[in-house]
Ligand code: ATP
């Protein structure tokens with residue numbers, strides 16, 4: 310990096326000497342308050358913490374209006390890239406006009422502060438406008454990923470008791486329009502007790518059935534609405550959104566986030582971790598607005614920093630596998646933030662694809678969603694980053710609201726595969742089974758020992774589940790559900806979900822470590838491992854691997870491969886970690902946000918009926934894997 314980093318080393322010192330004072334400063338530096346807060350943290354009713362509680366502010370004004378007032382109306386907020394190739398640039402000035410019209414249109418449908426609005430929308434400019442318009446009037450939004458079924462949508466609408474649903478006629482997916490509105494109709498069929506109106510964004514065109522008295526076209530409602538809307542300030546703890554977790558481990562939880570603390574956290578982390586330079590950066594968070602990554606780092610974090618972002622509607626292989634690199638080249642993207650699953654897909658497709666493009670505008674790369682295997686890290690660094698871009702591996706959750714553990718570019722010496730250090734103001738510990746803090750080089754459970762501003766304020770409608778899920782395993786501390794290792798330098802390595810940890814002959818073995826060992830073999834693009842019940846060892850490791858395209862074209866002897874991979878793991882980790890069996894598969898079961906669902910693989914490995922697949926992206930994957938499993942020859 311040519312320039313001094315935006316985040317400076319003294320941030321760590323400031324936060325360490327006065328954590329709450331530091332967050333108070335962050336709240337004042339990153340957010341405009343209509344009424345200043347007098348207290349940073351109110352912990353009287355822990356674990357129901359309140360941040361900046363007597364302050365008042367408006368989230369939308371912070372994301373949009375104040376930048377226009379500061380003369381930045383002509384700066385591009387979003388470069389939209391549609392899947393069919395259509396593009397549009399929306400300035401902060403345009404966004405300002407749209408959010409005011411949308412706020413008026415939504416209010417005209419009878420929605421006010423506190424009413425929940427479900428958004429079932431793809432990555433469109435209108436989706437961002439709708440989120441901000443809800444925030445402007447104090448109506449919490451709840452996005453449901455547009456790939457979910459009508460049933461999943463219905464459960465979430467019912468749980469949130471939404472009064473309004475905002476959707477689109479359809480989305481462009483893999484080269485063809487896919488209807489969305491019929492799923493909303495199906496979700497509301499038989500009568501929803503709470504939903505009164507449906508606002509429909511026009512995207513794909515074609516016939517749409519509109520229910521008289523209930524359904525309204527978005528563009529018509531906005532055109533009819535007044536162009537100016539006076540925003541009211543809300544309490545800092547005004548609910549901003551409810552977002553259901555991805556459901557990797559079980560039933561999704563409705564995670565509640567509020568305003569002042571959340572905005573402070575995402576603004577500060579976006580600025581520090583992405584080394585934000587709003588005048589010159591073109592930032593691309595290649596996530597879906599329907600996930601927390603989209604909320605915090607497509608919408609709120611970048612907008613609070615007045616950044617210019619890319620908003621991409623489609624998938625990485627439409628119209629072909631070079632789509633991402635065309636976008637980077639054409640728009641001059643400087644920062645790219647994506648998930649390890651996507652990086653491994655790029656590896657599988659081969660490095661000649663990105664190499665056909667000029668990626669020299671990139672200066673910083675980010676990763677989120679799972680641990681990034683060291684091999685994938687090195688590939689990302691070399692092939693995409695040209696060996697010059699730092700990589701920030703950011704550990705966080707829907708529940709944490711924003712990034713928690715990550716390097717700060719220019720300040721932290723990078724280490725492939727490690728998420729590294731807690732952000733300034735964030736306190737983590739690695740503890741043992743009894744909750745004793747472990748010191749030095751060690752392995753255990755990751756806990757957060759102090760509340761933080763972006764933290765969830767609860768599980769919607771279920772205070773008891775909130776206490777039980779996060780605060781009961783280690784009383785007084787937040788249990789993240791992930792295993793972690795701390796190395797001799799003090800860097801944190803995430804080891805996978807605690808529920809997935811394998812126990813072989815009394816040795817606890819991390820899924821992440823075995824998977825990374827497999828991925829470090831030149832023929833393996835992706836791997837998932839699970840512990841399956843074993844009479845002699847307690848659990849035996851069963852591995853599922855996807856091979857790289859390049860390897861398959863070569864002379865690889867596929868019959869010998871499982872044996873080779875087993876010894877490869879034995880050499881890399883230890884003979885204890887050697888998989889009992891290795892199965893080559895074409896696909897792995899993943900949630901719609903791209904996370905491997907190991908519990909389903911465990912069902913297969915233990916020859917059980919496969920459990921709840923409702924959050925799975927493609928349920929036929931499980932049948933294919935089961936068929937392959939029974940056809941596989943036994944291994945020694
Ligand atoms: P559910 O809680 O419903 O099972 P989920 O945990 O997949 O779903 P998210 O909140 O989207 O829902 O994901 C957070 C989890 O993702 C973390 O707890 C962790 O397991 C994993 N994760 C995210 N980022 C990283 C990272 N950089 N390194 C390692 N793991 C990560």
Ligand code: MG
Pocket residue numbers: 554706790
């Ligand atoms: Mg989770």
